[in-house]
Every structure is written in structure tokens, then in C-alpha cells.
Amino acid sequence: MKRLFFLLPLALLFIGWMATQQANPTSWIRINQLGYLPQGTKAAVWGSKENMSISTFQLVDVSTGKKVFTGKAGTAFGAYGPFQQSYRLNFSAFKKPGRYYLEAGQARSPEFVISDTAYKGSADFCLRYMRQQRTGFNPFLKDSCHTRDGYTLYGPMPDSTHIDVVGGWHDATDYLQYATTSANATYHLLMAYRDFPTAFTDTKQANGLDGKNGIADVMDEAKWGLDWLLKMHPRPDWMFNQIADDRDHISLRMPALDSQYGRGYERPVYFINGEPQQRGKFLNNTKGTSSTAAKLSSAFSLGATLLKQSNQSYSQLLSEKATTAYQYALIKPGVTQTASVKAPYIYAEDNWVDDMELAAAQLNKLSDALSYAQQEPITPWLGKDTAHHYQWYPFINLGHFELAKRATGTERATVLSYYQQGLEAVWQKAKQNAFHRGVPFIWCSNNLTTSLAIQGIWYKQLTGDTRYDALTQANIDWLFGMNPWGTSMVYGLPSWGDTPVDPHSAFTHLKNYPIDGGLVDGPVYGSIYGNLIGIKLFNEDEYAPFQSSLVVYHDDYGDYSTNEPTMDGTASLIYLLAALESQLKFAKP
Template sequence: DRDHSGMRLPNKDLVDYGYGPGKGRPVYFCSGEPQVRGTYMNATTGVASTAGKFASCFALGAEVLQPFYPEFAQKIGAKADDAYQEGIKKPGACQTASVKSPYIYEEDNWVDDMQLGAAELYRATKNPKYLEQAIAYGRSEPVTPWMGADSARHYQWYPFMNMGHYRLAQTNNKRLSSEFIRNMRTGIQRTYEKAVESPFLHGIPYIWCSNNLTTAMLTQCRLYREITGDTTYEEMEAALRDWLFGCNPWGTSMVVELPLSGDYPAQPHSSLLYAGVGNTTGGLVDGPVYRTIFESLRGVNMDGINGKPGEEYKRFQPNQMVYHDAINDYSTNEPTMDGTACLTYYLSSLQKEGMQQDNSKPDRNIYQDGGIVRTDPSKKQITLVFTAADKADGADPILRTLKKHGIKGGFFFTGGFYERFPQVIQRLKADGHYMGGHSYGHLLYAAWENRDSLLVTRDEFEKDLLRSYETMRNAGITYKEASVYIPPYEYYNKQIAAWASNMGVQVINFTPGTLTNADYTTPDMKNYRSSQEIYDKVMEVEAREGLNGHIMLIHFGTEESRTDKFYDKPMEKLIKTLKKKGYTFVFPF
């Protein structure tokens, strides 16, 4: 409980655990006896809940690691059995110890842990004694007790779903498989009977960490459907998933920065955020709790960070439960590892299923802050892209060179450019080049000194982008034909990429390193690069690491004071040289 003694990073942990500030932390031995070092006594009855978890993790770890680290796999496999035997010797649940706080993890059940430990050891050894023991443990608790219940104590029945049932349902014994499929179905059915009373088809009790229960039931529905092919609960499965991504009373995702273009927990209860060194991106937060629980807790408040208050969602709070996006609401807005792990499995299973349905090939593009900055690095191909806001002096040499070498490029212009140079646009279209957007007014989206500091609101961004697409439509270029986009100044952040993605637009940008994007510089600039310097840099990068998948940006026009135009002879020289080295020039988007 002293982990909660203020917000700090691990390397600045100065809490005194009894050995002096920052001098170390206690580790509590699993003795199987009740433990206390302060005011509060826990209700430990044995070690089996911890030993069973240990055994299942190490047995599965041994299986996964065997092809890579056989000696280590053998070692942890033996430890799995050692731990399991300790669970047999000391049956019962092992709870956490608390010194100053009344909040502990009050686990009551343990047969599910031993069941999974035995099931994994059976898979590893094929020893029938483990299977017999797994069956006996599984029959002791056919249904995880919270399923269908209205309430529970903190982590009283943990884990929140029974993976041992799933393992036994996978056996080749039809009678045994049917029994444990029935156990899985019974838990789902009990939850479903509560869910039909909710407009969100959500039958989860709103105890502390209710999102853990949501992801557990979501996973159990998925595994049940996978084993049986029964789609009876598919609608509830979808509702549970959608609850986590905004189909809930607050209209918010419960996953930090997912989707980045939507409403999500921006102020999770996290030392990372408090210290200003990042966020728990991808972390699922605890989720709503009964109002009675929230109002009984110590130290929760709506204070935010940097003078920005937390989001109370005051207009949307149901009478029964509450959720807040505030760094000091540790009951509803703290990232939770259990639920995050469970949801990671579920989402990756959906991704795999979707790819199979769509016959999709893996995405081999390389991304930075949500934008594609390099195509497939296994292919010896280069993509030429050109941007412009108000200059078109490179039109003749660029089009002439590309036509001469049979290259199709990508051209990304501001809305003002489309309006100002209609003849250039028609020439590019006639030659079959890709035409895309570059904003309408060439806005600078983020501060140069801090990329994460936005200079535009979402509304300003969207209005500008829509106006840009309107000018393209007037030029005969449809939205579907221009779904990739290069931001103005080739400068953006992950928020801009997310907003664009929400509008169906994929940000792309040049591959950093070759300096071709410096072809706009003029001799009076400190960062001036001559065409020869640019050419030499490209060849240096090619010799050192290759240019596979590079997106190479060249400006369509430059200031008059730059008489050394890279788009003229140097560009053609570069194309010839790289073609001789076996590169092809493509526009793969």
C-alpha cells in the first residue's frame, strides 16, 4: 500500500519501507498464514492461489521458450512443478499484506489457479495425474463467482475468468470437453441475463476495476465462440468490446490514446504523466465503479495536471456508477495491467481474424507518429514525392525527366496551388501521376521547438483539410483518389496523423536522412545545402545502408535566390545512378 505514497518515478522512490528513505522494499514470503505489519490483518488461508498462478505461467513459459532456450525452459518447467506441489501442501488463498491502508487484494478463491497450473503441467508433461487433478479442481468451482453477481470485494475472485476451463475444453475427450464448455457457457449465460437489463448489453458489476471484468467476459465469449462455433453470445461480445471504446454512458474510450482521434483517458492515474515524461499509451483504465464505492474512498478528487482540471463527465454520470478522467481518481482512471493484457489478446485475435477474412498481407511500411515514412524495406524501390505551396518553377524539368525515365511520382499541393496553377495540374493528371493534398493554407501544425505543442485546433485542422479537398475536387480529383497526404512543411505529430486518419486520410512523409528535402534552402541560410551536397548525401546513405523503401521528397519550386535547382540536372543524374544500382521508382500508395 505504500506504493501509493505520492507520485514518483522508480528511480526517485524515496519512500521509507522501514529501512530508511529509498533503501529498499519488503518482499512478503507466501507462508500460508495471515500477515500484518501495521493496523490491518489480511485473511490468507494458504498459498495455492499464488502457487497455481506461478505454476501455470512457468509451465507455459517453458513451452514457449523451449525452441529458443532449452536449458532455461527445462529449469523453469521444474520450478513450475515445485510451485504446484507447494499449492497442494498448503491449499487456500494468499492475500496481499497492508500496513497503512485498508485497501488490499482480497482474493478468496484458489481452485481455479491450481486447475490452470495442473492443466498447463499436463500439456507440458502429458502425465495423466495432472489432468485428473485439473478436473477435480475445475469441478470445485464450475463458474467464476462474480459472473452474474451484483458485487464483489476488491479482486475477490481472481483471475476474472477461468482459463483452466478453456484448456480442459480443448481435450480430445468429448465428454470432458462438453462438461467444461458447459461451465464456460454457464458463466456467460449468467452475465447475459444481467446484460439484457442494460441498454448497453453490459452485465458487469461496477466494482473496483470493472473493466477487468469486462475484458475477462469479452475474452471468455471469444474463446467459447472459437471452441464451439456457437454465436449465441456474439452480440454481447460486441457490446462488451464497444463499451471499452466509447459505447458507454460517457461516450469515451477506456484505453489511453486509443483512438487518438477520439475521447480517451487523457489524465490517467500514472506517475509517468505526473512527472511529465509521457503517458501510459495503450493502457486500459480501471473503469466505472458504483457511486457508493467512489464516495467512500480516501483521497480521490477531480484535480488535474498543469492547471487543467480532470474531466468529470458531469452531464453523463448515471445514478448508479461514476467514471472520471482525472489523474487523482485512482478508482476509475488508473491503468490496469490485467485488463490491458486481456484486451491485447482479444484485439490481436480480431486483427488475425480480419486479415484472414480480407486475405491481407502484412503491412511492411514503417511509421513515425502515425505517418508512413518508408515503404517496404525489403524491396529495392524508391518513391519520389513533390510538394509545393505557391511555386511551380520546377514543373517543366520535373515532368520532362519523369516522362523520359517512365517514372510515376506523387505530387502534393496546397489548395492555393491547385487554384493558382490549373494548367500544371492538368499536365500532371495527363501524365498519370498521383495528386494529393498538402493542406489548403499551408498551416504550421506544431511549434518548431516542441513538436507535441499544437498550433491548430482540431476544428481548424479539419476545416482546412476539407477546403483543400474541395479544391482538388474542383480540379477533377476525387477523395478516393487522394487518400494519402503530406502535411505542410512536412511537419506533423501523432495527433495530426490521428485526426487525418479519422477523416480517412493517411499521412505520409519523406524518409529522413538523405537531405533531398533541403533542396529549398537558399545561400543566405545557415542550413543551406547545395545540390552536390544533397546528391553526395544520398549516395553516402545508399552505400552505408541502402535506400530500400525510401520516400524521397523534392520541392516542386524554390526561391529565385536558389539558382542551384536540384529538380533540374542533379535529380536526373540521381535517377540514372540509382537505376543502374538496381532501384525501381514506384508510387505504391
């Protein structure tokens, strides 16, 4: 009896301690909330705010409550971001479909699935955001906007000449439109259908409203992009780079109310002349006509190929435009940057030979493509700690993929070695931390993350080399919750998970409209966040325990640096998700 009374206080203390641990956890398990493919790489990350250690972890079947797999935690990776200690939990050996959670120490993960259908419908879901970004007629709003674009600047015609460039997509939360990001987005959508056609359905008409039209929705969206790009290259000696500029940022409004430029609802359209253009009191660093023009050429070429059977006249027009756009790129070899008026932020693209490589490959100018490939074998940000905003764009060398599929022998091997070298440079950094994170936390880090995952998929497809599988999957997992904050970076995906709810978006902030499928910019270095202009959090930071001097992410409208969705990033994600839904089974040529 005395022993019972002696043990009772200890039991109460233990219960109290357990309650405190649950209310104030010090360790967490981060997972991919979308789930895992049975035959794929499967991992999670355990992180602790204290210098604790674990030796094993368990996988628990939700339906039975039984532990179905026990794994070794392996080597401690040490501190990373907000965590003093971290481990990588690898359960790739377990392949049985079902619903599970992980346990390690005092931490328990959210539930997740292992299933062949883990990614089913995700690519189509993200097309919702692309349709919502449409300008001209917007199917989400069932209204039109920007119907008077625009008046020309820097062109051979008199300034303020009217030209019809209505259409395309808004670039992000702002309503600027860039040929460079739109052409890249269009190309990714076209590739997604070419490589993984079974990932897409037909539920929308060409205008984006409900109703089948016999065309996969992704191709309707890609053609929306192509139609606008044709307007931006209306004749062989004319090409335009962007609509509007940073005067857009003066106020927050819905797109139909955009009248920021002193000419009613008309907006400026910047001509590509290969020369530096306005950047407030500074000029941008434009040096040529190549980067934007080559991206347009590539999109036209791929569009012509995919539409040859279904729309021959349109395909022929695209073929002609692909050639004239390529010729425009050669007028003055060099990069075309964007222009701004008030703020120092632009798309400061510094490379262009990668764009020329892709355009040449699509036009079957293989010797030219190989020459360009040799000039930039590795996309310069790979393996680096930082870069300027959109300095190396696209964030993946698309040309290497297309060239490698066409080349043979030593030339093919050489091009593939470029992909391998880039992945290896990132892997040398990534393998040192539990998240296998080797992507620099610059503005739009999620776009880089998506592109790196695609490069890993392409390298494996073309070579059969599996050594970067863990790196590739880690970047996919990062986007859907295997990160310090435990949140998905895609609005509404998955519907049951922790995803953005307060993005930097006029649609959500003013009207509480969901922006389903939008990929937000992603985490940035604390040093970048601390020096940006005009950032102010509007609400208490629910992720405060997981911020660090290394990197921050806020699900708050006020943080335009980490929580603003982007159109081109979402288009890249659509390609990645189509690949995953198809379990990386590429369509035959």
C-alpha cells in the first residue's frame, strides 16, 4: 500500500510531463504531405530544438495501430535552421500501400499515404492557378481586364503607338506581363502534355470556362500562352519584352481596375531593341536581343510540333514565327533584361546561350545547339550559395534535355555530363544536412527547387543513373512539407494539409478568393528578408518557432518575398507533378 502511494506522485508527474511535451513539443517529424510512391525514395526529417538524439524510428499503420517498419535513424546531421539536431529517416524499403504515420522519440508525424495515386490530379489542380492568371478574358472572374493594351516604348515606331497585345497571363500578384517568363511557362506546359499526356483531363473550354472541347486542358492553357506570344512578335522585325512596369505596385486592386499609367486603362509595352532601358534613375543591363527572342522561338517550335495534326494552319504560323524569332535573337547576341521605373527590383537575367541552345535544338540546328551548350555547360546557380533575382533563367537548362535526346555518341555523352556535373555540385552541399537542401535561399527559391527536381528526373531518364534519386526526391518533398516549417508551398495542395492560406495575392486579400494550385516564392535567407523594402507582417507569425537567421518563410500577405505565387513557377511545377503522377513514364516520341 505504501508503495502504491509512493508511485502515484511519480505517475502524476509523468502524466504532467507528457502533457507538457505534447503542448510544447521540442521535436517534430517533417514529411511529404502529398504522400509517397511505393517504389520511390521515401524519407522524412526529424528535427529538435534541443540537442537530443534518436537511434530508431517506427512506421505505424493508421488502420491497425501496429508498427509495420522500424528503421535506424542513422548519423546525426546536427544543426540546421531552427533545429539544434536533425536526422533523416529513410523508409524506402517499405513499399506496401496504405495510410501511415512516423514516430521517433517524442515526435509523431502527420498521417500520409503510400500509394500509386499519391499525385493523381495534382497537375490538373495547379492549372487552376494558370487560368486564374489569364488577362483579357479571365474565366475565374468571368470578366475581362487589360483590354486596351497597350502603347509602345523604345520601338522603331513613334512612342505611344497603340498595339494590340491583349491576352496572356499576369506574372504574379502584380499584373505585369513578361515575354520571358510567359514563354518559359508556355514551353513547360507544352512539354508536360508531350511527355505525360495521361496526366491531364478535359473539363474546360478554350476560354477556361466549364465544358469539354476535346482538347486536354493543359493544351488549352498552352495555346493561351502561344496566342499572346504571337502578339508580342507581330512581324519579323518587331518583338516586345513586357507589358507594364513597377508602377503597377502603387496600389492593390483587382485586375479590371488597373489604371496606373496616366493613359486610362492602357499600359506601356516595351520593345526589344537590344539596348539598356529605363530602370528608374538607372538603366537595366540589357546587352542584346537573344534571351527573350530565343525563348519565344522554342515555344513556337514545340507548339508547332504538337499542333501539327490538329491545327495545321496554326502550326504552320508557329513554325514561321519560330524561325523569325530565332533570327531576331541573332540581331544582337546578348541578354534582354526587364525594365522598371521606381524600384530596384527587375528580372536581372544574365545568361542567354542556354536559351539559344534550346531554340537551336528545337529547330534541329544541332551543331549550333552543341556550340551554345559548350558555352554554358552548367547553369551557374547550381552549387552556389546565392544569385541575383532571376539572374540565371530559366533555372534549368532545358536545351540540354532536348539536345541530348537528339545527339548521339560522344556529343550526347558530353551534354549528359553537364547535367551530372550540375547535380553533383548541388549534392556536395545537400548531403551535409538532413533535408538534403542544396538550393540557395534566394527570391523564388521554390522555382529553383522545382527545376532542380526536374533536372534530376531528366538525368535519370536519359542515363539510368540513380545516384541522385535521394536529392531529386528531397526537393519534391521540400515543396510539400518536408521543410523546417512543415508546410506545403502550394496553395490548397494537399487539401488536407498545412498549406498557404494568406498569400501575397490581391485575389485572397481583397476578395477571399482561393488561388488553388499557386506555387509561392518560397523561403529566403534571413539576410535578404531583413533588407527588402516595404515588408510588414500583418498577423502573428504561426511559424515563429521555425524561423532562423539562416532562412525564413511567412504565410502572411505582408511578406511578398516568400509568400507570393508566381505564374512561371507554377507552370514548372505542373510539369513536375505530371511526371510524378505518371510515375516518370515518359510518352514515346
